[in-house]
Amino acid sequence: MTLKVYNTQTRAVGPFVPLEGNKVRIYACGPTIYDHAHIGNFRTFLFFDLVHRYLEWAGYEVQFVLNLTDVDDKTIEGAAKTGLSVAEFTRPFGEAFLEDSRTLGIMPVDSYPRATGFIEAMVEFVARLVDSGHAYKAEDGAVYFSIASFADYGKLKGIDSSDLKVGARVTHDEYDKEDARDFALWKAATDQDERAGAAWDSPWGRGRPGWHLECSVMSLAELGDTLDMHLGGEDLVFPHHENEIAQSEAATEQPFVRNWLHVKHLQLEGRKMSKSLGNYITVRELLDEGYDPASIRHQLISAHYRSDLNFTRVGLDASRNAVQRLLDFESRISGLQVSEGAGALPIPGLVEEALRSFESAMDQDFNTSDALGALFTMVTRVNAALDGCSEVSAADRDTVVEALESMDRVLGLLEVARAARSVDEDVVDWVEERIQARQRARAEGDFEAADSIRDELTEKGIVLEDGPEGTRWKVVS
RNA sequence: GGCGCCGUGGCCAAGUGGUAAGGCAGAGGACUGCAAAUCCUUUAUCCCCGGUUCGAAUCCGGGCGGCGCCUCCA
Numbered sequence: 001m002t003l004k005v006y007n008t009q010t011r012a013v014g015p016f017v018p019l020e021g022n023k024v025r026i027y028a029c030g031p032t033i034y035d036h037a038h039i040g041n042f043r044t045f046l047f048f049d050l051v052h053r054y055l056e057w058a059g060y061e062v063q064f065v066l067n068l069t070d071v072d073d074k075t076i077e078g079a080a081k082t083g084l085s086v087a088e089f090t091r092p093f094g095e096a097f098l099e100d101s102r103t104l105g106i107m108p109v110d111s112y113p114r115a116t117g118f119i120e121a122m123v124e125f126v127a128r129l130v131d132s133g134h135a136y137k138a139e140d141g142a143v144y145f146s147i148a149s150f151a152d153y154g155k156l157k158g159i160d161s162s163d164l165k166v167g168a169r170v171t172h173d174e175y176d177k178e179d180a181r182d183f184a185l186w187k188a189a190t191d192q193d194e195r196a197g198a199a200w201d202s203p204w205g206r207g208r209p210g211w212h213l214e215c216s217v218m219s220l221a222e223l224g225d226t227l228d229m230h231l232g233g234e235d236l237v238f239p240h241h242e243n244e245i246a247q248s249e250a251a252t253e254q255p256f257v258r259n260w261l262h263v264k265h266l267q268l269e270g271r272k273m274s275k276s277l278g279n280y281i282t283v284r285e286l287l288d289e290g291y292d293p294a295s296i297r298h299q300l301i302s303a304h305y306r307s308d309l310n311f312t313r314v315g316l317d318a319s320r321n322a323v324q325r326l327l328d329f330e331s332r333i334s335g336l337q338v339s340e341g342a343g344a345l346p347i348p349g350l351v352e353e354a355l356r357s358f359e360s361a362m363d364q365d366f367n368t369s370d371a372l373g374a375l376f377t378m379v380t381r382v383n384a385a386l387d388g389c390s391e392v393s394a395a396d397r398d399t400v401v402e403a404l405e406s407m408d409r410v411l412g413l414l415e416v417a418r419a420a421r422s423v424d425e426d427v428v429d430w431v432e433e434r435i436q437a438r439q440r441a442r443a444e445g446d447f448e449a450a451d452s453i454r455d456e457l458t459e460k461g462i463v464l465e466d467g468p469e470g471t472r473w474k475v476v477s
Numbered sequence: 478g479g480c481g482c483c484g485u486g487g488c489c490a491a492g493u494g495g496u497a498a499g500g501c502a503g504a505g506g507a508c509u510g511c512a513a514a515u516c517c518u519u520u521a522u523c524c525c526c527g528g529u530u531c532g533a534a535u536c537c538g539g540g541c542g543g544c545g546c547c548u549c550c551a
Contacts, residue, residue, distance in 0.1 A: 011481095031551070044551040073549060157547090158480075183549090211549045233551030238480095240549075263551065264482085267544080274550080302500080303490065308483065308544070315489060318501035325500080328514060357498090361491085369491045373499035380499090380516090387508095387516050447510055454512075465513050472514085 003058060003363045005229075006306060008237060008260040009156050013365050018228045019258060023061045026051070027219040029232035029240070030066040030112070033093035034074040037100060038280040039296070039311055040266040040273045044233045046297065047263045047305045047366070049106040051231065053410045054362050064109040065222045068094050071115040072211045076196045085197035087116065100283040103293045104300075105416035111222055115214040122209045122217045123202045125251060126185045134250040137204050138177060141188025147181045150246045156260060157238040183243050184210040212243040216251075225254035234262040266300075267310040286316075292477035294417035295320040301368045301411065320477060322376075323417050326404075327474065329379045330414060332386070333400050335472055339391035346385055347396040351403045354378035358407050368411075375407050390468050421475040431462055435471050438464075 003016040018024045028048045031037045037045070048066065055062045069075070070090040079089035094114075115122075126143055129135035134149045147153045189199035189206040199206045209217075219227055225248075232241065241260065248256040266273060273280045286296060291313075298319035303309040354374050361370035382400055386392065408414045423431075434453055441449040454464055457473070465472045 029551075032549090037551080041551045047551095069549095235546070235550055238547070265545070265551070272544080298500090299489090306482085307490085310489085312489090315501085318489065321502090322500050325514095332514075367491075369489095369500095370498075373491060376499050383515055384517090442510080445510085451511070463513065465515095466509070467514075474514095 003055075004365055005259055005261060006365045008241075008262050009257075011158065016228075016259065018060070019226055022059060024055055024063070024228045025223040025226075026055075026062060026064045026229045026231065027215065027223055027227050028064070028066045028109075028230070029215060029236055030068050031093075031097050032069040032072055032074055033090040033097060034072075034078045035093060036282045036284065037097050038273065038282050039268065039286065039300075040280065041233075042100070042104060042283060042296075043266045043300045043305075043309060043311075044231075044263040045101065045106060046104060046300045048109075048231050049412070050301060050305075050366055050368060050410065051229070051261070052107055052109065053412065054366060057406075057410050058359075058362075063223060065111045065113060065219065066109045067215060067218050068097065068112055068114050069211070069214060070094070071198050071208055071214070076193055076198050076208075079196035079198070080192050087197060089196070090114075096284075103283060103287070103416075104297050105293070105412040105419075107412075113218040113222060115209060115218070118214070118218050118221060119200045119209065121221050122213055123186075123200070125213065125217045125220070125247075127203060128251050129185065129247060132250065134247070135185055136178065141205055141207065142184050143186040143204050143207075144177050144182040145185050145243070145247050145250075146178065147183075147246065148179055150250050152249070153181075153246050154242065156242045156245055183212060183239065185213050185247065186210060212240055212247065215240075216244045216248045216256075220248065220252070225252040225256070227257045229259045229261060230257040231261045232263070234264050237262055261305075263305045264307060264309070267308060269312050270310055289313075290477075291316050292320055292323070292417070293420050294323045294413055295477070297416050298323050298413055302372065304365075304367055304369055306365075323413055324476065325376070325379065326414055327417055327421075329383065330404060331472060331474060332383070333397060333404070335467075335469065336386070336397050337391045337469060338394045338397055340393070342391045342393040342396070343389065345389070345392065345396055347382060347392075348399055350378060350381045350385065351399050354381075355403055355406065358410075362410065371407070371411070375411070378403065420477065423475060431457065431473055435464065435473065439471065 004013050005016045006013045030045070031041055052062060052064050071086060075086050075090050079086045082089055126135060129145065130137070130143065133146075135143050135145050137143050186202060186204060186207050187210055188204075189208060193199040193208055194206070198208050200208065219230070230241065237260075245256050268279050268281060271277060271279055283293075283296065287293070295316045296319075299311060299315050300309070302319065354377060357374035357377070358371050361367045361374055364370070404414070434457055438450045438453040441447070441453065457464060461476055463474050463476050465474070
C-alpha cells in the first residue's frame with residue numbers, strides 16, 4: 001500500500017515520498033486569530049488532523065507545525081479598536097481556537113508558532129533576500145520582493161508570471177513598487193501598528209512583517225528548507241503560497257515544498273459562507289444549538305476534502321445518527337459474552353477486509369468517504385454475523401474491538417462522541433438503580449410501572465436496550 | 478474577462494472504461510411484554526444531446542444548471 005496525494009502544483013495524484021525516510025515534515029497554515037474560527041475554518045483544520053492521524057497510523061514519524069497568525073491587518077485593526085496590544089487582543093482567540101480544536105477531537109500538533117515569536121528571524125530572512133537582489137526597499141519604507149528576480153513565479157497556480165496583468169491592481173498610487181506584482185515582505189510601521197505593539201526595529205526602519213513572510217520563516221526555522229507537505233485552504237493557493245514559494249526558494253535555493261494540499265471551502269446551508277452574507281457560524285454556536293461535536297466532526301469529514309461540502313443542520317442530524325450507530329456497535333461488541341466454546345464465525349475475514357479497504361481508501365488521497373464506507377460495511381457484516389449467537393470467542397471479539405479502535409484512531413468519531421457523553425459516577429449509580437427497579441417491575445409483570453421508569457430515563461437522555469444478557473443503557477445527544 | 482471544479486436513488490456521498498460502496502430517511506418483515514438495538518427485504522442506469530469504444534456514470538464535443546479562486550477569507 002502506498003499513500004497517494006493530490007499535489008496542487010502538479011495538479012495530479014502521485015505517490016507520497018518523504019524527503020527523508022519515513023519522517024514527514026508538515027507545515028499547515030492555521031487561523032488568523034482576530035476572531036473565533038468558524039465552521040469553514042474547521043473543515044480545513046479537521047482535514048489537517050486527518051492527515052496528521054493517518055500518517056501516524058500508517059507508521060510515519062510526523063513533525064507537524066501549525067501556525068497562528070497574530071500579526072496582520074486584521075489583528076492590528078482589532079487591537080486598535082479595543083485599545084489592546086496585538087498580543088492581548090489575539091490571546092483569547094488563540095485559546096478559543098485550541099479549545100474548539102480539542103472539542104472536535106483535533107490532536108495537538110508539535111508546535112504552534114506565532115509571528116511575534118519570530119521577528120528576528122524574519123528580519124534576517126528579508127536581509128538575505130535584499131542582499132541577494134531578490135528584494136528592495138521602496139520609498140514608502142516597505143521592503144518588496146521582486147517577482148522579476150524569480151523565474152519560477154506562478155508555478156503553483158499554473159500561471160505564466162508574464163501573463164499577470166501588470167498594473168491591473170494598481171488603483172492607488174500609494175505603492176512605490178517597481179512592479180505591480182511585487183509583494184511586501186516588510187511593511188513600514190504606521191501609528192496604528194505602534195499603538196498595537198506590532199512594530200519592530202529593522203535595518204529598514206520600524207515596521208512589521210508582511211503576511212506571506214511569516215509562514216516561510218517559521219517553517220524554515222522549525223522544519224528546515226524543504227517541507228514534505230504544506231497544507232492550507234484553497235484560497236491560499238494564490239497569492240499566499242505562490243509568494244511563499246518565491247521568497248523561500250529565492251532565499252534557500254532549495255525546493256520549498258514537495259506536496260501542496262489545499263482544502264476546498266465549505267458551503268453553509270447552500271451558500272458560500274462569508275462575513276458579508278453574515279452566514280458564518282462557529283463551533284461554539286453549534287454546540288449552543290445543541291449539536292454534538294461528533295456530529296460536526298462526522299459531517300465535516302464525510303466528503304472528500306477537495307469536493308464541495310454543503311454543511312447543513314439536516315446533515316448534522318444524519319451525522320448524529322450515523323455516529324450513534326457506531327456507538328451502538330461498540331457497545332454491543334464490548335458487552336458480548338466471551339466463551340471458549342463459541343462457534344467459529346467469519347469475523348477475522350470480515351475485519352481483515354475492512355481494514356484493507358479502509359487503508360486503501362485513505363491511501364487514495366485521504367478518501368474519508370470511502371474509508372467511512374469500509375467502516376460501516378464492517379459494522380453491518382459483523383452485526384449480521386453476531387446475530388443469533390450470544391457468545392463469541394475472545395479472539396473474535398478482540399479482533400473487532402481492535403479494528404474499531406484502529407480505524408477510529410484516524411477518524412476520531414468514537415473518541416469525540418464518548419467524550420461528549422461521559423457521565424458522573426453518581427448518575428451512573430442512579431441509572432443502575434432505576435434499571436433494577438424496572439427489572440423488578442417487569443419480573444412482576446407490572447409493565448406499566450416498568451415503562452414509566454423507562455420514560456423517566458428517556459427524558460434524561462438515557463435510552464435502554466433489553467438484551468439476552470440484561471439491559472444496556474446509553475446516553476444520547 | 479482569466480484559471481478551475483462540480484451535477485450519482487427522498488437527502489448526504491464514494492466510484493472515474495466492464496453492467497452503481499456507505500450513511501441518513503422511508504416501507505414491509507423477524508426479534509421484543511411494548512420499545513430500543515440488530516438483522517432480512519425493498520427504492521438509481523448516474524443533468525440533457527451527440528460522439529469514441531466490444532463495452533462509459535467513468536473518455537471527447539456541445540448544451541443546461543450550480544460553485545470556487547483571481548480582493549492579506551481556511
